[in-house]
Structures are given as structure tokens and as C-alpha cells.
Amino acid sequence: MQFHLLQFIFGFLCAAIIAFVAYRAHSxxxxxxxxxxxxxxxxxxxxxxxxxxxxxxxxxxxxxxxxAFAKRKAVLNEKFDKGGQRDIGQVLANGGIASVFAGLHFFxxxxxxxxxxxxxxxxxxxxDTWATELGVLNPSMPRLITSWRPVERGTxxxxxxxxxxxxxxxxxxxxxxxxxxxxxxxxxxxxxxxxLGGLLGSLFDSFLGATVQAIYxxxxxxxxxxxxxLHTCGTQTxxxxxxxxxxxxxxxxxxxxxxxxIGLVL
Numbered sequence: 001m002q003f004h005l006l007q008f009i010f011g012f013l014c015a016a017i018i019a020f021v022a023y024r025a026h027s028x029x030x031x032x033x034x035x036x037x038x039x040x041x042x043x044x045x046x047x048x049x050x051x052x053x054x055x056x057x058x059x060x061x062x063x064x065x066x067x068a069f070a071k072r073k074a075v076l077n078e079k080f081d082k083g084g085q086r087d088i089g090q091v092l093a094n095g096g097i098a099s100v101f102a103g104l105h106f107f108x109x110x111x112x113x114x115x116x117x118x119x120x121x122x123x124x125x126x127x128d129t130w131a132t133e134l135g136v137l138n139p140s141m142p143r144l145i146t147s148w149r150p151v152e153r154g155t156x157x158x159x160x161x162x163x164x165x166x167x168x169x170x171x172x173x174x175x176x177x178x179x180x181x182x183x184x185x186x187x188x189x190x191x192x193x194x195x196l197g198g199l200l201g202s203l204f205d206s207f208l209g210a211t212v213q214a215i216y217x218x219x220x221x222x223x224x225x226x227x228x229x230l231h232t233c234g235t236q237t238x239x240x241x242x243x244x245x246x247x248x249x250x251x252x253x254x255x256x257x258x259x260x261x262i263g264l265v266l
Contacts, residue, residue: 007045007048008041008045008046009045010044010045011040011041011043011044011045011046011052012037012041012044012045014040014044014052015036015037015039015040015041015043015044015045016037016040018036018040018056018059019033019034019036019037019040020033022036022059022063025063026085027063027066027067027085027086028085028086028087028091029085029086029087029088031087031088032085032086032087032088032090032091034088035088035091035092035095036059036091036095038099039055039091039092039095039096039098039099040052040055042099042102042103043055043095043098043099043102046102046103046105046106047102047105047118049181050115050181050182050183051102051105051115051118053177053181054098054118054119054122054174054177054178054181055095055098055122057122057126057173057174057177058094058095058122058125058126058129058174061126061130061170061173062126062129062130062133065129065130065133065134066133068133089249090249090252092249093125093248093249093250093252093253093256094125094129094252094256095122095125095256096253096256097121097253097256097257097259097260098118098121098122098125098256098260101114101115101117101118101121101260102114102118105118112184112185113263113264115178115182115183115184115185115190116184116185116190116193116194116263116264116266117260117261117263117264118260118263119174119175119178119190119193119194119197119263120193120194120196120197120198120201120259120260120262120263121197121201121256121257121259121260121263122174122256122259123170123171123174123175123178123194123195123197123198123201123259124171124197124198124199124200124201124202124205124255124256124258124259124260125201125252125255125256125259126170126171126173126174126198127166127167127168127170127171127198127199127201127202128167128170128201128202128205128252128255129170130166130167130169130170131159131163131164131166131167131170131202132163133166134162134163134165134166135153135158135159135160135162135163135166136153136154137162138153138160138161138162138163140160141153141160142155142158142159142160142163143158143159143160144157144158144159144210145157145158145159145203145206145207145209145210146207146210146211147210152223152224155224156206156209156210156213156215156226156248156251157206157207157208157209157210157211157213158206158209158210159203159206167198167199167202167203168195168199170198170202171194171195171197171198171199171202172195172198174194174198175190175191175192175193175194175195175198176191178190178191178194179191179194193262193263193266194263196262196266197258197259197260197261197262197263197266198259200258200259200262201255201256201257201258201259201260201262202255202259204254204255204258205251205252205254205255208246208251208254208255209248209251211242212242212243212246213226213242213243213246213247213248213251214226214228214239214241214242214243214244214245214246214247215239215240215241215242216228216231216237216238216239216240217237217238217240218231218233218235218237219235219238220233220235221233221235224240225237226247226248
């Protein structure tokens with residue numbers, strides 16, 4: 001275990017620049033920028049450039065898709081708990097697990113499992129983000145992952161052909177980069193484990209959304225939503241199913257954690 005002060009300082013400066021630019025571009029809220037600074041410093045400063053490449057690939061690709069399809073998703077804003085500007089909860093939910101394994105790499109610098117878990121975790125959240133952003137392009141209604149009944153677009157737990165293909169693409173992007181810049185293992189081993197962890201993590205996210213995520217209904221609009229306590233129309237929402245504490249951010253933590261665990265187990 002060896003602490004490289006210059007690498008840590010350089011990582012902090014890089015993370016600060018990226019967080020500031022993202023904040024100015026309205027991709028991050030103020031709280032989200034501070035969280036991104038903390039995560040970036042850990043991953044850039046303790047992991048080094050291979051770890052930073054995967055984090056940047058996730059952040060840049062997900063932010064680009066959010067902007068590219070903002071108009072298509074605008075009609076679904078009543079469904080989602082939060083908008084495209086990521087706050088501290090969203091940043092920590094997506095990158096917190098990856099940051100933990102980047103930190104563990106500092107204590108276990110020769111261990112391959114930290115890299116595999118890190119890559120699979122980011123592959124999972126990238127898969128989930130791509131599925132959410134591109135799933136709205138599916139021409140037909142999505143289906144609930146548990147019962148396969150048709151549901152409205154934006155419904156938690158709904159999956160579609162476009163969304164599933166997008167999830168595969170999001171996982172593959174991180175997995176291929178992880179294989180190319182890998183500090184350990186072979187290309188096919190790292191890529192395969194990261195893709196599998198990413199896809200299964202994303203599907204687990206949908207499963208939680210369909211079963212135990214807190215879902216509410218707006219009495220005025222008569223629509224299901226993740227928003228609470230107020231819907232976009234200003235009406236107070238009423239919980240109809242799920243665990244009250246399990247919001248979308250916690251579901252994303254579960255997605256990242258399952259991806260990481262699959263990377264560890266395999």
C-alpha cells in the first residue's frame with residue numbers, strides 16, 4: 001500500500017474541473033457537483049487513469065443521452081422522481097459503490113477483484129441509464145418485467161426491446177473499455193464479467209421497480225408516479241405500493257451493488 005500524493009492531487013484537480021463544467025452545463029446540481037468531486041477524487045486519485053476512464057465514459061455517455069432525448073422524455077417527467085440534472089442522491093447512487101471499490105484498491109493494490117467489481121458496477125448503472133434514456137424510443141408499450149402486462153412508458157419495472165438493447169449497449173461500452181485499459185486479467189475475462197454484471201444489475205433494477213420500489217398515485221391526474229410528496233400538478237401523491245424508504249436512488253444503489261457482486265462472484 002503506497003500513497004501517491006501527486007496522483008491524488010492531480011485526481012482532485014481533474015475531478016474539480018469536471019464537476020465544475022458539469023455544474024455550469026446544468027448536468028449536475030450544486031449538491032451533485034460536490035458529490036461528483038468527492039467520487040472523482042477517490043476514483044481518479046486512488047485508482048489512477050484506467051479507473052478514471054470508466055467513470056468518465058459513464059458520466060459523459062449518460063449525460064449526452066439525457067440531453068439528446070430530453071424532449072422525448074419531457075412528457076414523462078410526471079413519472080420520474082427527478083429530472084435530468086443529477087443531485088447528490090443520484091450521483092452517490094450511481095457512483096458510490098464504484099467509489100468504494102476504487103478505495104479498496106488502495107488497500108489491496110494487487111487484487112484483481114476490486115477492478116472487476118468496479119467495472120461491473122459502472123457497467124450496471126450505465127446499462128440502467130441507457131435503458132431509461134433510450135427505452136422511450138420503443139414504438140410499442142413496455143411490459144412489466146414480473147407479469148409481462150403492458151404498462152405506460154416510464155413505469156418503474158417496465159422493459160422493452162429498445163430498452164433492453166440499450167442496456168446491453170451501455171454495459172458493453174463500459175465492459176469493452178474495462179477490457180482495453182485493464183490493470184489485471186485478460187480482455188475477454190474482464191469484458192465478459194463486466195457485461196454480465198451490467199445486464200443483470202440493470203434487470204435487477206427493473207425487478208425492484210416492479211415489486212418493492214415506492215410508487216405513488218396522483219389523485220388529480222389519476223396516474224402512477226415516483227414523485228412524492230407532490231406531483232407535477234401540485235397535488236399531494238398517495239403511496240399505492242412498495243416500501244416507502246425504497247426510492248429510485250436506492251433502487252440504483254441496488255443495481256450498482258448487484259453488478260459489483262456478480263463481478264466479485266465470477
